[in-house]
Amino acid sequence: xxxxxxxxxxxxxxxxxxxxxxxxxxxxxxxxxxxxxxxxxxxxxxxxxxxxxxxxxxxxxxxxxxxxxxxxxxxxxxxxxxxxxxxxxxxxxxxxxxxxxxxxxxxxxxxxxxxxxxxxxxxxxxxxxxxxxxxxxxxxxxxxxxxxxxxxxxxxxxxxxxxxxxxxxxxxxxxxxxxxxxxxxxxxxxxxxxxxxxxxxxxxxxxxxxxxxxxxxxxxxxxxxxxxxxxxxxxxxxxxxxxxxxxxxxxxxxxxxxxxxxxxxxxxxxxxxxxxxxxxxxxxxxxxx
Amino acid sequence: xxxxxxxxxxxxxxxxxxxxxxxxxxxxxxxxxxxxxxxxxxxxxxxxxxxxxxxxxxxxxxxxxxxxxxxxxxxxxxxxxxxxxxxxxxxxxxxxxxxxxxxxxxxxxxxxxxxxxxxxxxxxxxxxxxxxxxxxxxxxxxxxxxxxxxxxxxxxxxxxxxxxxxxxxxxxxxxxxxxxxxxxxxxxxxxxxxxxxxxxxxxxxxxxxxxxxxxxxxxxxxxxxxxxxxxxxxxxxxxxxxxxxxxxxxxxxxxxxxxxxxxxxxxxxxxxxxxxxxxxx
Numbered sequence: 001x002x003x004x005x006x007x008x009x010x011x012x013x014x015x016x017x018x019x020x021x022x023x024x025x026x027x028x029x030x031x032x033x034x035x036x037x038x039x040x041x042x043x044x045x046x047x048x049x050x051x052x053x054x055x056x057x058x059x060x061x062x063x064x065x066x067x068x069x070x071x072x073x074x075x076x077x078x079x080x081x082x083x084x085x086x087x088x089x090x091x092x093x094x095x096x097x098x099x100x101x102x103x104x105x106x107x108x109x110x111x112x113x114x115x116x117x118x119x120x121x122x123x124x125x126x127x128x129x130x131x132x133x134x135x136x137x138x139x140x141x142x143x144x145x146x147x148x149x150x151x152x153x154x155x156x157x158x159x160x161x162x163x164x165x166x167x168x169x170x171x172x173x174x175x176x177x178x179x180x181x182x183x184x185x186x187x188x189x190x191x192x193x194x195x196x197x198x199x200x201x202x203x204x205x206x207x208x209x210x211x212x213x214x215x216x217x218x219x220x221x222x223x224x225x226x227x228x229x230x231x232x233x234x235x236x237x238x239x240x241x242x243x244x245x246x247x248x249x250x251x252x253x254x255x256x257x258x259x260x261x262x263x264x265x266x267x268x269x270x271x272x273x274x275x276x277x278x279x280x281x282x283x284x285x286x287x288x289x
Numbered sequence: 290x291x292x293x294x295x296x297x298x299x300x301x302x303x304x305x306x307x308x309x310x311x312x313x314x315x316x317x318x319x320x321x322x323x324x325x326x327x328x329x330x331x332x333x334x335x336x337x338x339x340x341x342x343x344x345x346x347x348x349x350x351x352x353x354x355x356x357x358x359x360x361x362x363x364x365x366x367x368x369x370x371x372x373x374x375x376x377x378x379x380x381x382x383x384x385x386x387x388x389x390x391x392x393x394x395x396x397x398x399x400x401x402x403x404x405x406x407x408x409x410x411x412x413x414x415x416x417x418x419x420x421x422x423x424x425x426x427x428x429x430x431x432x433x434x435x436x437x438x439x440x441x442x443x444x445x446x447x448x449x450x451x452x453x454x455x456x457x458x459x460x461x462x463x464x465x466x467x468x469x470x471x472x473x474x475x476x477x478x479x480x481x482x483x484x485x486x487x488x489x490x491x492x493x494x495x496x497x498x499x500x501x502x503x504x505x506x507x508x509x510x511x512x513x514x515x516x517x518x519x520x521x522x523x524x525x526x527x528x529x530x531x532x533x534x535x536x537x538x539x540x541x542x543x544x545x546x547x548x549x550x551x552x553x554x555x556x557x558x559x560x561x562x563x564x565x566x567x568x569x570x
Contacts, residue, residue: 040469041439041469042439042441042468042469143305145339146338146339147338147339169467172466172467173338173385173463173466173467173496174496175336175337175338175496175536176337176535176536177337177535177536177537178337178338179496202470202473204470242469242471243469243470243471246540247499247539248540248544250562251544251566254563254566255569255570258566258569269540269543269544272544273544273547273551276544276553276569277553280553280569
C-alpha cells in the first residue's frame, strides 16, 4: 500500500470551547496507480482528510503510513514526503509568483536541491505534460488566461515528480471544455506515468467519468468507498448528505420506474445511451411477438 | 418605459504594455454588442473562460464603462460619471467567491452595509436587512458570524447584501462555481424566487448548463461577441455549435441528442429529465 491511514482521528481546537471533531477513526488504504474521487459537502472533513496524506496535518490519534513507514515517527523526512505526495490546493493560480512561467514551475525542484539544468528539464517536462504551450514559458504567469494559470500551477507540483497527486477542486470556475481538457490530461498522466491521483470535487459527473474509486466523506467518516457506479446507486442517501448523483443516474432511475428496463448503474452519457438503445430494441421485439 | 438593460454597439478595449515591445497592444475584450433586456426577465450568459462575459457583466453596473457604443441601465447612460451611483443602485452584482464579498463580522451588519452607504435612515436599514435576509432564507442566521457559514449560506448573504440595496436587476457572475451540490441548489432557488416573486431582473453568468434551463433567454459569447441567442431550448438544440464554443449542454440534453442521432425519434432540445422520460416511455 502506498498510503495507509490507521484509526486516524483529528480534532480541531482540542481543550477549547471550539473543540470540533473533524475526522473520526478513519481506516483507509490507497494503492499505487489508483484514480480516487473524494466527495463530501463543505465542512464534511474532506480537506482535513487530504491534508493528512502529505503530513500537513498531524492526526490527533492514529497512524499515517507512506510506503509502509509511519510519517510521524521521529526522524521521518516530512520534507521529502511532500515531494512524493504533491498537493494542488483550490485556486492554485493564486500561488503563482515568479516573473515568468518557466521560473515559477522551477521553484519546486529548486527547493529539492537539484541543479539548475535538472530543474529546467523537470519544469519543461511538467509544463509539457500539463498541456502548456511552449510560447507561454517566458510569459508572466499573471497575463495568461485562467485555465492556463491553473495548468501552470499544476505543473509546479508535477515538476517535483510526485508519486501521488492530490487535487482539491481543480476544475472550479473552468469552462466545460477546460474541465474536460484538464481532467483528460490528469488521466493521461495517471495512465502514462502510473501516478496515483486523488481528486476532490463537487462535480459528480467528473467523478463518474474519471475515477475508478469513490470516497464519500460525511461528518468526519468515510460513508461510502467503492466504484463510482456502486456508490451512486445510493443516490437517495447521498442526497441526505448534501450530495447528489450525476444527472444520468436520475434519468436511468426515472426510466426504470416508468417500465423501461434500463441499467440503473449507468453514470455516463455513453453508458446511458448504450443501455437505453438496448432496452428500446428489446421492447420493440417484445411488442412484435 | 425603457428596457432595464440596453446596449448598443458596445465595445471595450484596453491597452497591454509589455517590457520588450515598443508598441503597446490594443486588446479588444468585447465588441459590437447589442443587447436589450426587459424588466423581470431571467437572462443567462454562457461562454468559455476569456470569452468576455465578465467584462460585459461589469458594464451593467458601471464597474467598467464602454470604450465605444453605449450602455443604458433603466435609461441612464453608464458612461456619465455623475450618474454612477444611480446605475450602481439599479444594478447590483454578486461575484464567484463569497469570501471576497463579505466584510461584516455579523451577518446582519454585512447586509446593512450597502443601504448604509446609500444614506438610508437607520430604521429603514434594519427593515431592509430583515426583508433581504428573509428573501434569501437566512433570517435565522442574522446574528451569526459569516465565517462560520457554509458556502451556499455565505453566497445567500452576499445576495441579501445586494437585495438590501433594492436594485432592479442583479448580475451574478458564476455565483455557484465554488459551492457543493446543495449550496448550488440553494443559491439557484433563491435567485429564481427573487426573479419570479419579486420581479427582479436576473443576469446569470455560469458554466453549469443545468442552471440555464430556467432562463427566459440565453446569450452565448465567444471572442467578445454574442454568437448565439435564444430560448434555452433553441440554444441547447445546437449541441455541436455549442461544443465548438468550448461549451456543452446538460447531460439529459446530450443524451437525448445522442439517442436522436442513433435513430430514436425524439423532439429537439430536450431540457429536463421529465421531458426525456415522457418521450421515451
